[in-house]
Amino acid sequence: MPPTQAQELMTMQPATCTPDTPLYDVARLMVENDCGAIPVVAGPNSQKAVGIVTDRDIACRGVAKAQILQAMTAADCMTANLFTVKPNADLTDCRKLMESHHVRRLLVTDDSGNCLGIISQADIATKGSEEEALALIKQVSRPPGTPSRYAQAA
Numbered sequence: 001m002p003p004t005q006a007q008e009l010m011t012m013q014p015a016t017c018t019p020d021t022p023l024y025d026v027a028r029l030m031v032e033n034d035c036g037a038i039p040v041v042a043g044p045n046s047q048k049a050v051g052i053v054t055d056r057d058i059a060c061r062g063v064a065k066a067q068i069l070q071a072m073t074a075a076d077c078m079t080a081n082l083f084t085v086k087p088n089a090d091l092t093d094c095r096k097l098m099e100s101h102h103v104r105r106l107l108v109t110d111d112s113g114n115c116l117g118i119i120s121q122a123d124i125a126t127k128g129s130e131e132e133a134l135a136l137i138k139q140v141s142r143p144p145g146t147p148s149r150y151a152q153a154a
Contacts, residue, residue, distance in 0.1 A: 010108045010117030011119075013116075014038070016039045017053070019051070019075035020075065026074050047114040052079050054105070084113075087116060100139075
């Protein structure tokens with residue numbers, strides 16, 4: 001039976017970095033952990049989620065802007081506008097949130113905002129139902145500016 005809640009689907013205890021982590025180290029964490037996103041937490045002794053750095057962020061906010069990559073940190077490239085869910089969030093609600101905001105990842109956080117895990121589009125594609133995966137891929141991949149299938153329901 002496919003998972004029905006975020007906590008059943010999420011990657012637990014993902015590799016994290018802090019805002020001052022050198023961008024090179026963030027990229028190295030992606031390679032070492034075979035992932036395309038690293039949650040950014042407030043500090044070395046805090047798991048409070050403050051952002052996320054994706055491989056696309058590095059390419060578009062660093063490399064494409066011809067920045068001096070050796071001097072850049074996670075804070076220079078991270079997305080601070082996070083979309084998060086609680087561990088008991090329903091998988092359908094997670095998918096709808098990803099679809100409506102065109103995001104491929106959600107952080108799973110506790111009531112204090114601490115990062116507990118991450119749910120990716122790939123997690124839904126490999127662990128969820130085929131219907132959930134197909135719906136997510138179609139909606140997240142639609143061209144910007146085209147209405148979400150949820151726009152009519154609002």
